[in-house]
Amino acid sequence: MSLQAQQAQLWDWLVGDAPVRDTAVLVKGGALSPDERVNVYAEMYWLRLRDVLRSEFEQVLAVLGDEDFEVLAAKYVKAQPSTHFSLNWLGQHLPTFLRANPVEGAPWLWALAELEWARSQAFIAEASPVATAEALGLVTPETAETARFTLTPSVRVLRHPVDVRPVFRAIAEGQPWREARLGATPTALVVFRQGFAVFHDAVSDAEAQALELARDGATLPAVCEAFAAFGDEAAPRAFQAIASWVNEAMVARVEV
Amino acid sequence: MFPALGHGVGLRTQHYAAFLEQSPRVDFVEAISENFMGLGGRPRAVLEQARRDRPVALHGVSLGIGSVEPLDQAYLKQWKALVDEVQPALVSDHLCWGRAHGHYSHDLWPVPYTEECLAHVVDRVARVQDVLGRRLLLENVSSYLEFRASELTEWDFLAEVARRADCGLLLDVNNVYVSARNHGFDAQTYLDAIPLDRVGQLHLAGHQDRGHLVIDTHEGHVCDAVWSLYRYAVRRFGDVSCLIEWDEGVPALPVLLAEAQKARAIAAEERAAPPPARAPTLEAR
Numbered sequence: 257m258s259l260q261a262q263q264a265q266l267w268d269w270l271v272g273d274a275p276v277r278d279t280a281v282l283v284k285g286g287a288l289s290p291d292e293r294v295n296v297y298a299e300m301y302w303l304r305l306r307d308v309l310r311s312e313f314e315q316v317l318a319v320l321g322d323e324d325f326e327v328l329a330a331k332y333v334k335a336q337p338s339t340h341f342s343l344n345w346l347g348q349h350l351p352t353f354l355r356a357n358p359v360e361g362a363p364w365l366w367a368l369a370e371l372e373w374a375r376s377q378a379f380i381a382e383a384s385p386v387a388t389a390e391a392l393g394l395v396t397p398e399t400a401e402t403a404r405f406t407l408t409p410s411v412r413v414l415r416h417p418v419d420v421r422p423v424f425r426a427i428a429e430g431q432p433w434r435e436a437r438l439g440a441t442p443t444a445l446v447v448f449r450q451g452f453a454v455f456h457d458a459v460s461d462a463e464a465q466a467l468e469l470a471r472d473g474a475t476l477p478a479v480c481e482a483f484a485a486f487g488d489e490a491a492p493r494a495f496q497a498i499a500s501w502v503n504e505a506m507v508a509r510v511e512v
Numbered sequence: 513m514f515p516a517l518g519h520g521v522g523l524r525t526q527h528y529a530a531f532l533e534q535s536p537r538v539d540f541v542e543a544i545s546e547n548f549m550g551l552g553g554r555p556r557a558v559l560e561q562a563r564r565d566r567p568v569a570l571h572g573v574s575l576g577i578g579s580v581e582p583l584d585q586a587y588l589k590q591w592k593a594l595v596d597e598v599q600p601a602l603v604s605d606h607l608c609w610g611r612a613h614g615h616y617s618h619d620l621w622p623v624p625y626t627e628e629c630l631a632h633v634v635d636r637v638a639r640v641q642d643v644l645g646r647r648l649l650l651e652n653v654s655s656y657l658e659f660r661a662s663e664l665t666e667w668d669f670l671a672e673v674a675r676r677a678d679c680g681l682l683l684d685v686n687n688v689y690v691s692a693r694n695h696g697f698d699a700q701t702y703l704d705a706i707p708l709d710r711v712g713q714l715h716l717a718g719h720q721d722r723g724h725l726v727i728d729t730h731e732g733h734v735c736d737a738v739w740s741l742y743r744y745a746v747r748r749f750g751d752v753s754c755l756i757e758w759d760e761g762v763p764a765l766p767v768l769l770a771e772a773q774k775a776r777a778i779a780a781e782e783r784a785a786p787p788p789a790r791a792p793t794l795e796a797r
Contacts, residue, residue: 257661259628260580266621267612283658286696287724293657296725301619337615341574341587342546346618383552409552452554 257281269294270301271337305333305346312347312376316354316369318427319362331357344380347373364438367416368423371456374412374447378454381410384508391510392502395476399512403476405498406508410449413459413467419443421458450505462486463497470501514649514680514712515601517567517753519776521769526762528558535565538769539776540601542755545572548598549590559598569602569713569755570595571682574616577636577650578609578623588643595644602713602753604649604682607633607670624659625669630676637677649712650674651682654690654719654728666691667705680712683749685742686728686757690719693726699741703748711749716742716775717757731760733771739778746782754779 257265257280265281268274275291276282282290306329310317317325336349351373354366386408395403419439426436444464447456459467466482480494501507518539523531530536532554541562548559562568574587595603610617623629641648652670664672674681683706692699718732734742734756746752756771 259624259626259632262624262659262661263580263609263612267617270619270621271612271615271617281660283660283662286694288656290657296656296727297619297621301617304618337613338618339614339616341584341616342549343618344547344551378553380551380553380555382550383556449553452557 266294270297302330302333305329305338305343308343308346309333309350313350313369313372315372315424315427316350316365319365319368319423319433320359324359328354328359347376364416364418364420367414367418368420370414370416371420371424371445371447374414374445375454375456378410378412378447378449379452381408381449384408384410386505387502387507387509389499389502391507392499394510394512396512400476402512404473404511405470405476405479405501406511407467407471407501407506408448408508410447410454411467411471411506412447413464413471414445414447415464416443416445419458421445421456424456446506448504448506455504459497462493466494466497467501467506513709514647515567515753516751517569517601519772519779520566520569520753520755521765521772522571522755522757522759523559523562523568524759524762525555527765527768528554530765531558531562535561536765536769538566538772540567540569540753540755542569542571542602542757543598545570545591545594545603545605546574549587549594563598563600567601568598569604569753570598570600571651572603572605573620574610574618575605575640576609576611576616577605577607577640578629578633579611580609580632581611581614583636583639584611588640592643592645595646602649602682603644603646604651604713606653607650607673608653620653622653622655622657622659625662625664625666626659627663630664630669630672633673634676637673637679641677641679647678647680647712649680649682651684651715652687652691653684654687654694654726656694656725656727658695665697665702665705667702671705671707671710674707674710679710681706681710682713682715683711683745684715684717685745686715686717686719686734686738689738689741690726690728693721700744703741703745706749708749711752714742714745714749714752714754715757716754716771717759729760730757732758734774739774742775743778743782746779747785751779751783 276294309329338346351366351370359365422436423433426433446459462483466479469479483490483493520540523541523543606620608620610619688699688702716734717730720727720729754775
C-alpha cells in the first residue's frame with residue numbers, strides 16, 4: 257500500500273466514521289486492538305477541536321450548556337473541517353453555521369457567535385499605527401476630495417437583526433443570560449481594539465455604512481454619502497463620526 | 513552545530529502577563545509558531561518582550577512534513593516571515609503527518625517507517641530548509657499505533673532523515689519513553705541510535721500512564737522514569753538546549769520554572785560525572 261493510500265485510509269478512520277475493518281495497515285499485538293489504538297487518535301482529534309471551540313465561544317457555550325454545545329461542535333466540525341493551519345481559525349464559520357442551522361429558542365445565537373468571533377479576531381489582529389487627532393488637520397477644503405481613512409486591522413462592523421449586547425454583558429458579568437432583555441431592533445455594532453483591550457459598541461446604520469466604505473478605501477466624499485439622509489446635517493455628522501473613530505483608535509492613518 | 517540555550521519553558525497564554533510585566537528568569541522560551549504567524553495584539557507583544565530578554569525557539573505543529581498533500585505554501589510564507597522577524601535561536605516541527613483532503617487534523621500522527629516515506633520526508637525537509645534558509649529540527653512524536661509496512665525502526669528512520677536531509681533533531685525524551693512503553697522497545701536503544709551531532713534540543717513533559725497505554729498529555733510533572741531517561745540523554749548528547757512542555761492544567765509559572773531548574777540541576781550532575789563510552793555517530797558506523 258502506498259503512503260498516499262495509507263494516509264487516506266488513516267484519515268477515514270481517524271476523522272471520518274469509517275470502521276477499522278482493514279487492519280492489514282496496522283501492527284497487531286500488545287494490550288490494545290488496532291481499533292482501540294485508532295480510537296485513541298480519533299478521540300484526541302475530537303477533544304482538541306471541541307476544546308478550542310469551547311474556549312473560543314464561551315458565550316455560545318453559556319447559552320447552550322455543555323451537552324448542547326457538544327452536539328453543536330460535533331455537527332460543526334463535521335460540516336466544516338479545519339482548512340487553516342492554525343486552530344485560531346477553526347471557529348471562523350460557526351456564526352454562519354448557526355445562522356443556517358438556527359438553535360431552537362435562540363435563533364439569534366449566530367449573532368452572539370459573530371460578536372464573539374469578531375472580538376477574538378480583533379484581539380489578535382496585526383499591530384497597527386494609530387492616527388492622532390492632529391492627523392485630521394490634514395483634511396482641508398483642498399484635500400477633502402481625495403482624503404481617505406485607513407482603519408486599523410482590528411475594526412469589524414457587524415449587522416444583526418437584534419441587539420445581543422445585553423446577553424453578552426450578562427454572561428460576561430456572570431449573570432443569568434435568560435434575564436437579559438434582547439434588543440428587538442436591528443443593530444449595527446463596531447468592534448475595535450485599543451492597546452490590548454477589545455471593545456464593541458452600537459453605531460447608527462449610517463455610521464456602520466460609513467465605516468464599511470472607509471474600510472473598503474472610499475474617499476471622504478463617498479464616506480460622507482453614508483450620511484446623506486441627514487440632509488444639511490450630513491457633513492457635520494460625518495465629521496463627528498470620523499472624529500470619534502480617531503479618538504477611539506480605529507483609524508490607522510489619514511491619507512490626503 | 514546548534515546553540516546550547518540552557519533550560520527553558522514554553523511560552524503559554526497563562527503566563528503572558530508575567531512575561532510582559534516581570535521578565536521571569538529563564539534561559540529561553542519556546543513559542544508555538546502557529547500562535548504568532550500573521551497575528552498581532554497581545555500575543556505578539558508578549559513574544560516581542562520575551563525575545564528582548566532571552567533567546568526564543570519557534571516550535572511548529574502544523575507543517576505536516578510526512579503528509580502526502582503538497583506543502584502549504586501560505587503556511588511556509590507566513591512561517592518564513594515569522595522566522596525572519598523573530599530570529600529564533602532554534603526552529604522546529606514534528607516528524608508526523610496530519611493533513612489530507614485540504615483539511616488539518618491539528619494532531620501529530622505517526623508516519624510508517626518505509627523507504628518511500630523516508631524519501632518523501634527527506635525531500636520535503638530539504639525544501640522547507642531552502643525556504644527558511646536555515647536548518648530545521650524535527651521532533652519525534654509519541655505514538656499509539658504502528659504500521660505493518662514499516663521497514664525501519666523509528667530511531668533508524670529518524671537518524672536517516674537527519675543524515676539525508678541534513679537537518680537537526682529535537683529529541684523529545686518523554687515521547688521516546690511513551691512510545692517505548694506503548695510498543696515495547698527499549699528507550700535507551702532508541703537514544704543510542706541517534707547521531708550525537710544532530711540533536712539540537714530536548715523536550716521533557718508529563719504524561720498519563722493508564723497501565724496498558726501511556727498517553728502524551730503534556731500535563732503534570734515529569735515522572736521519575738523520564739528523568740532517568742533524561743539523565744541518560746544528557747550523558748549521551750551533552751550540553752543541549754532542553755525545554756519543559758506543560759500544556760494541560762498549566763501550573764503557575766514558578767512551578768514550571770522549578771521543573772526547568774530541576775532539569776538544569778540534573779544536567780549539571782550528569783555533566784560533572786565521568787563520561788561514559790559514547791556510541792558512534794551514524795556517519796561513523
